[in-house]
Amino acid sequence: MADKFLNINVYGHKEFVQKLRREATELPSLLVLGMRKLMEDVRDTSRDKYLTGPRPKRLGVVSNTLRSTLRVEAFERGKKIIGVIGTCKEAQYGQYHEEGRRGPWVVRAKKARMLSFKIGGRQVYSKSVTHPGIKARPFLRPAIEDNLGNAKDIFTQILNKIDERVR
Secondary structure (H helix, E strand, O other): OOOOOOOOOOOOOOOHHHHHHHHOOOOOOOOHHHHHHHHHHHHHHHHHHHOOOOOOOOOOOOOOOHHHHHEEEEEOOEEEEEEEEOOHHHHHHHOHHOOOOEEEEEOOOOOOEEOOOOEEEEEEEEEEEEEEEEEEOOHHHHHHHHHHHHHHHHHHHHHHHHHHHHO
16 A cells, blocks of 8 residues: 655756755755744743643642743654654653643652641641642643644745745
């Protein structure tokens, strides 16, 4: 079974065909740059719109760790251009906020002898606590949805640049 692919035949001036082939070899790298720009826009929207107050509807800012560990990547794999956005190891809990997590589960002190937190304005210390679970409060998916129109604009600009160079 044959792979699906785009086949374009251009008949005409030899110089035009050479320009088009040259630009076609640059297209994947331009698309990777476009995808990176899109992922950066999604990251910025997530930070500015969904990782800022008010709680509990949005995550808000507690320690700024989640906001500062959002990372983006864009690369070519085979015939695909892939964009990735996520958190670093320091903020793996971001996935729990994005998707929610059913509880209960036990949280134990690791870096210190005791956990420290406030309940009703009173400082509390404990070696472990039972967490009841987290409702989903997505911060990446809505940012992606907010930038869908931006994606069209970014990739249209790339194609327009190639069109200008070939003419």
